[in-house]
Amino acid sequence: MNQIKSCVLILFILLSCRTISYAENDTIRLNNYCSLALQYSEKNRDSSIYYADIAYSIAEKLHQKFYQASILSDLGYTLLSNGDYANALSKLLIANTLIEDKNIANDVIITPFFNKYFTSNDPKTNRIILLGYIKNSLAMLYGRTNNFDKQLSELKEAKKTIETETNDFNLRWTINNNIANAYLNMGVLDSALYFQKIVLQIEGNIExxxxxxxxxxxxxxxxxxxxxxxxxxxxxxxxxxxxxxxxxxxxxxxxxxxxxxxxxxxxxxxxxxxxxxxxxxxxxxxxxxxxxxxxxxxxxxxxxxxxxxxxxxxxxxxxxxxxxxxxNSKEIKTLTNFQNIGFNEQMRLKAVEAEEIKTKTTTQILLLLAGLLLFSIIAFVLYKSNKIKVKANLALKEKNEEIEKTVAQLKTTQVSLAARNAENELLLKEIHHRVKNNLEVVSSLLALQSNQIDDPSVQSAMLASQNRVHSMGIIHQKLYQGENLAAIEMQDYFINLSENILDSFNADGHIKVECDMPKLILDVDTAISIGLITNELLTNSLKYAFTEKEKGAIKISLTEQNTNSSTEGEYQLKISDNGIGKAVNETAKGTGFGTQLVSLLTKQLDGKLTYEINNGTIVTLIFKKPKLIRA
CATH class of the missing domain: 1.25.40.10 (Tetratricopeptide repeat domain)
Structure with a gap:
């Protein structure tokens, strides 16, 4: 029996070799294409983009999100240098979303490509460094489009983060230098000179x-x-x-x-x-x-x-x-030559890769055949030595084999189902993640478009659209970050939603939003409707309730009503402010689209919406209790 166990162990090791080889091969390819993208980044940017795209597909296959963020950062910077601002913005926003996850660097593969950005072996520090470079590229893009306020905002946020969490002098030099350039472009020469002096101090510490x-x-x-x-x-x-x-x-x-x-x-x-x-x-x-x-x-x-x-x-x-x-025609010829070089290089790498796989596969087959032969010889010897015993216990053995086969099939089925469920859950989270990223891109594109518009009413409509898109994006973010893929915890969602709206109206310093409510979980469809209603009501309060006040407060609550064992119960959403108050029958301001949207969503929830004036405006929505899991 010991001989059989040894043979099975040999076979297991031989079969495992092939899986390890493919993982190592993908890591080598990732490093090669990242190196090629870096090599061409100064010589020919189009070739650099070509190789970076290949490297990104490999990193995505390996589920290496840290590398995806790093490669997208390089792509965004290169596209920005080529004047392709729309594609650069898309790449940099996705990279920024990826790198904001603090757990992104926990399982990163270490390769020579790591030396491009990072001066530390600590993944947490390297995440902050990459975040700084991404925000620096975003700031450059905003500067190229003359959005200097947004440029300074990104740079100052990056400066605050890197100076408190890292000692990377190269990155500090870059951020402070770009802040000085931003002030120079705005004509604030004294501030530009101040930050340029900081740059001079840092310059002595960089290699x-x-x-x-x-x-x-x-x-x-x-x-x-x-x-x-x-x-x-x-x-x-x-x-x-x-x-x-x-x-x-x-x-x-x-x-x-x-x-x-x-x-x-x-x-x-x-x-x-x-x-x-x-x-x-x-x-x-x-x-x-x-x-x-x-x-x-x-x-x-x-x-x-x-x-x-x-x-x-x-x-x-x-x-x-x-x-x-x-x-001109000379540049077109140069570009074509570099593309041909890139294609030939790719074919060469694929040929080398195929030859390596072929050699490894041949060796593994020979080893496997040798193992099978050895296993057959051992089995034949054992069979001959136990022939008499086998005949005496044949009936019992057949019965045991049938039982073991059934158990093995059940275990295989169970493992397969568990793996399939895990894979489906991962795919669903990835879908929510990508939907959230796409909504962020839409919001950012609306912001860029808004900057090109002078009409205040159109700008207000664009801002409202941004907030509606962001309210749905937060839901998808909570879905892929949480354990339950079909429901949302509403208190945390309201906090994130209110912070975004306060930021969009620059009201964070004088308007306070409180979420006094128990932890409740709603299904996705109901959460989206409630989120959009809350977004519209918060927006109305910020726009109209505090026009005569410097400071104010808004309260949000979602609670159960009339809950007992014999009835389904109801939910009450209450949003109140201590502003100037709104007359109950007052005509809606602006386009009226927000009021229509709230009315439509209230009907969809089969609910009832009421307004009350009492030291401000109190809006109450009563709706039937949906499927809900108590936190």
Whole structure:
């Protein structure tokens, strides 16, 4: 019997080898494609996007959400650099949602790619570092779209987090430098100079030489804006010397372009032309479209105009005009070559991978056959030595085998059902997660669109739509984070919903929302209706109840009513404020869409809605008790 146990153990180990090999192979592929994306990030951004997409699909297959967030962060930054702001926003918002989960780094695979961002072996610290880089990229995007208030908000939030939870000086340098640039773009020069001094203090503690010179360039920008062109020139030249020494092509181009503008202000047109041409050549060497090239061509055209070289001025002005619609034929050829290189590299890696799998499979089959042969020999010897005993106990053995077979089938069925249930639960959580992410993207796109609209009534409608979308997004977030996939705990939901609405109206400092209620759990359909009703009533209170008050309070409660063993019972939703009060028959303000939505949802719940004026407005909704699980 001991011989049989040994043989079975050998077979188990042989069969396990194949599973381990595939897991290791996927990890190697993930690291290879991440490395390729990083390698091409400065040489050719389109190829970097191509490899990052492949790496993301592998990370998704391995359920490595930390890597998904990291790769999406890189993709968002690269798309932002290419001027594809809509896709960049989508990638960065999803990455931001993923990395906000504090448990995301618990089971991360450690590979050489980890060295790109992280200076610590602590997953919690690395999560904060990646969060800082994601918010920095979001801030850059908002800056590119002239939404400087949103840009500063993201940067200051990142600054507060990283300075309290990490010692990463590279990230501190980046965040403070971008805050200074944001103030510079807004024309607040004293604040820009203040943060640039912080950058100079940090610069002595960083090891990355690519940063050297960038702060000199930033101080030159401030001096230029102040009209101190000689001081600006001195700082730009110092920056250019350091940047060229460290081969920082992109910043070299930016500095040369700034020098061209400075010399143009000083009346030295020959030097202006020299640095304009040098900057454009460096932009072109990056291998893909750079948004600053349009501005560089325009500046070069103005320099030629000042020298009265009108043919050259018209030529470069035409280049600037056409650049936003298409790239020139040389850039198209370069892009095609890089795409072909990427395709060939992918085919090579797949061939290597297939050869490795083939070799491993052949070895495993040979080992398996050898094990089976050894097992057969042992079984034959045991059979011969126990032949007489087997005949005497044949009837009993057959009976035992039948019972064991039945038990084994039941165990197999039970394990299969448990695995299938676990898989279905995981898939359902993933669906809720993706729905929540998509709703966040919709909300953010509405916010971007709202920033482009001047009409206050349209902006108000867009904000209301954002809050409605967010109220549904919170429900899907609670579903994938909780244990029960069919129900929502309402007290925590109301707290999250009210915090979002207060933030959207900038009322967090003077309006207080209290949720005094027991912990109750509602089914998803009812929770969505109640959430939308609460969203509309809270919005109305914030918009109209406190117009004559600096501070106020709103109370929310959801309680059981008339509950006993003989009746189904009812629920009471009460929302009250201590504002100026609303007349019961007062005509709805605004578009009236919110009032119609509340009325429609009340009918859907088979409920009754009443208004009362008593030191403010009290709105009460009574509806029949749905299926509910007590917390």
């Amino acid at each position: 990355n030489k690519n940063y050297k010179g960038a702060s000199n360039k930033a101080i030159g920008d401030i001096q230029f804006r102040k009209g101190n062109f000689e001081d600006a020139k001195s700082n730009y030249l110092a920056a250019l010397k350091l940047l060229k020494k460290n081969n920082n092509t992109f910043y070299v181009a930016l500095t040369e372009f700034a020098l061209a503008d400075t010399y143009r202000k000083l009346g030295r047109l020959d030097s202006s032309l020299y640095y304009s041409k040098a900057g454009i050549n460096n932009y072109r060497s990056l291998g893909s479209y750079v948004p600053e090239m349009e501005e560089a061509y325009t500046a070069l055209a103005l320099s030629f105009k000042d020298e009265k070289k009108y043919d050259s001025a018209f030529y470069f002005l035409q280049l600037s005009k056409n650049l936003s619609d298409s790239v």
